[in-house]
Amino acid sequence: MKFRFLSGLLLLLPISAGALEIFACEPEWGSLARELAGDDASITVATTAFQDPHRLEAKPSLIAAIRNADLLICTGADLEVGWLPLLLRRSGNALVRPGQPGYFLAADFVRKLELPDRLDRAEGDIHPQGNPHVHLNPHNIERIAKALAERLAQIDPARSADYQSMQSDFLIRWESATTDWESAAVNLAGLRLVSHHRGFTYLADWLHLDIVADIEPKPGIPPSASHLAGLVEQLAPNPPAAIIRTPYTDAKASLWLSDKLGVPALELPYTVGGGDDTNDLFRLYDKTLKLLGDLPK
Ligand SMILES: [Zn+2]
Incomplete structure (x- = not known):
């Protein structure tokens, strides 16, 4: 009896420690999440390379994906200001609200370029917090990867050792690739x-x-x-x-x-x-x- 109860519990374990649900606003963060959260994580990416990330329709499928998310990874720096707040409000998911560990903005972890001297949104500038397109410098990706690995361990502490090892593995490959890119691009x-x-x-x-x-x-x-x-x-x-x-x-x-x-x-x-x-x-x-x-x- 006791044994059967125990085996029942063991069967339940993989479910209770279930796959992490991740919502990524852009493909670059979906790819980084795959590297750092592993193959078990379920990742929904809101946009493709063929969609303008500044402007997106708040589709019901995206609201549903945010509703189920444990972690949201977006660019920030106001890139998604035209659509993400609405999706978040409609999803009603408190785990991924601004200020919660489940709300991760990549641009918060890098030095932003083109910071305006004054806010000029009235003239239509869609980069009021500086340039948000931070992902095409590999040194930014490295900083963001370290912060994201830490965040994954925070929201899913049972697997923190896995996140640590996926981070180390990624950074070794990334730093070596960066060196190659830099010599090829001299x-x-x-x-x-x-x-x-x-x-x-x-x-x-x-x-x-x-x-x-x-x-x-x-x-x-x-x-x-x-x-x-x-x-x-x-x-x-x-x-x-x-x-x-x-x-x-x-x-x-x-x-x-x-x-x-x-x-x-x-x-x-x-x-x-x-x-x-x-x-x-x-x-x-x-x-x-x-x-x-x-x-x-
Ligand atoms: Zn832009």
Whole structure:
């Protein structure tokens, strides 16, 4: 009798210590969560590389995913301010509310670039807390990974040893890959680019790329015809190597400017899943560096 009771308990254990439910706002955090929480975690990713993470429809499936989540991993720095608060309110899940251990914002753990001198949201700037696109510098990923591993152990202490070992394993591979990327990209320093949106600021900062102009006059503001004409005038005497954009950006303005300047328009994957061979963070960086390295010099 006693034995049967005990075996019943053992059978229940894997369920009571059940798989962690994680809600990630963007694919890069879904991929990092997979590295650090392991194959057992159930991970829902709200957006794809082909969706603008600044703007998202609050679909019932996303509300349901947040309702069941033990941990929410988003970028923060106001990237999701247009949709995440609404999803959180509708989900009614107290575990992942701001201030709770289940609410994790990646941008809180890195130094943010392009912090505005004054709040200028009235003019449409969608980066009022500084540039939120922090994931394209591998040193940021490293800092965020350490903070996230700590958070996983905090919300699921029974598996803290597992989280510790997954973190060590990830960091060894990540630091070695970072060294390889940095040596492969040495001759990208000084590469002059025009970017549609300021989605590549941290990549440029890391590799010393020179983003000489943005197609958007301000982050989130579409270019007018006169702004585009001004760019042609400004850039024609010394054209950039390429015009870069994310998979979710409308290509029209990039292609127009590319045609006027006679330089390539290049869609970079931007995040995990944003192109062939980009199904995790490692491949995202491999592919991004390859595409930049293949540009005609
Ligand atoms: Zn942005």
